[in-house]
Amino acid sequence: MLIKTPKLSDLKESDVTPESVYMNRRDLLKGMGFLGAGALLAGASNKANALDWFSKDEPTKFKTTPLNYTPDANTDNLILTPESKVTTHNNFYEFGAQKHQPAELSQNFKVNPWQLTISGECDNPITLDYDDLTTMFALEERIYRLRCVEAWSMVVPWIGFSLADLLKRVAPNSSAKYVFFETLHDPQQMPGQENRRLGGGIAYPYVEGLRIDEAMNPLALMSVGLYGKTLPPQNGAPIRLVVPWKYGFKSIKSIVSIKLVREQPQTTWHKLAPSEYGFYANVNPKHDHPRWSQASERRITSGGLFARNRIETLAFNGYGEQVAHLYKAMDLRKYY
Numbered sequence: 001m002l003i004k005t006p007k008l009s010d011l012k013e014s015d016v017t018p019e020s021v022y023m024n025r026r027d028l029l030k031g032m033g034f035l036g037a038g039a040l041l042a043g044a045s046n047k048a049n050a051l052d053w054f055s056k057d058e059p060t061k062f063k064t065t066p067l068n069y070t071p072d073a074n075t076d077n078l079i080l081t082p083e084s085k086v087t088t089h090n091n092f093y094e095f096g097a098q099k100h101q102p103a104e105l106s107q108n109f110k111v112n113p114w115q116l117t118i119s120g121e122c123d124n125p126i127t128l129d130y131d132d133l134t135t136m137f138a139l140e141e142r143i144y145r146l147r148c149v150e151a152w153s154m155v156v157p158w159i160g161f162s163l164a165d166l167l168k169r170v171a172p173n174s175s176a177k178y179v180f181f182e183t184l185h186d187p188q189q190m191p192g193q194e195n196r197r198l199g200g201g202i203a204y205p206y207v208e209g210l211r212i213d214e215a216m217n218p219l220a221l222m223s224v225g226l227y228g229k230t231l232p233p234q235n236g237a238p239i240r241l242v243v244p245w246k247y248g249f250k251s252i253k254s255i256v257s258i259k260l261v262r263e264q265p266q267t268t269w270h271k272l273a274p275s276e277y278g279f280y281a282n283v284n285p286k287h288d289h290p291r292w293s294q295a296s297e298r299r300i301t302s303g304g305l306f307a308r309n310r311i312e313t314l315a316f317n318g319y320g321e322q323v324a325h326l327y328k329a330m331d332l333r334k335y336y
Ligand SMILES: Nc1nc2c(c(=O)[nH]1)N[C@H]1C(S)=C(S)[C@@H](COP(=O)(O)O)O[C@H]1N2
Pocket: 086, 089, 090, 091, 092, 093, 094, 146, 147, 148, 149, 183, 206, 234, 235, 236, 247, 248, 249, 250, 251, 252, 253, 254
């Protein structure tokens, strides 16, 4: 008997994430009238329309550059998610709300020149340009688990520097209680910001926030690369946040502004559905999403049987030792 083993390239998103889970966030948007029924039909015509909107030509492949960095010792012995999956299974709604779309629709994204401004409640506001992002601080590799709120996860070798080091440079003052982040707003380049069907109808620019003590935790990373090279656009080039103990939506991509502020800022997914997505969004297997369980997750690994690997979700995504103290006075069911 002929046994047909699916090739890696034959694995669809539905193989690694059960449909009931990955459809859910888009169902919500559809219910709110943002996504037309057509947007939910994964298919050639929808994909072709999206590409047409962006360009008639096949987009050229974005060029990444090798980085100098200190390698992670990987003492946890985490098994990395292959680069081919890290860079093709993405959430970056500015380039389309389906997992395959960011890698397809972002390859002409311009990251140089770039400006990142750090301002607000601080003594020394600064604006960094493209070269500063990789030269201002010594770069380190950090192998982190990334747990999406949709109950899939990856292990990614990020490269970057601590957000804390960047914030110390601008000298936050005593009124700086929160940090507010904004993604680039450029509908010319980010088709999902203009085309509501493509971009899921969420409000742009994408915005996120952290409490100042969370932002100062050494685990919070400003990432400029992965797998030894600068970030590809679909992963948030030229610079994005990575907060490994929180659901992936906190890890905002392609950042142009970081502001130190007095009040808890509005954040994209919380604004859209406050009962489903909290401001804190700490990974918590004991607090289910109203429409699905958060007790376990599908780890995306190298394919075959492992691509269907379901594992238990860890409190704070396994980083409790480093971060649980930030929340010890808080009811985590209330502040989800
Ligand atoms: N600007 C912006 N940042 C974003 C998103 C987005 O749609 N837009 N998606 C978030 C979500 S839901 C996740 S899970 C991670 C995914 O990061 P990755 O594609 O590099 O794995 O990016 C986060 N950052």
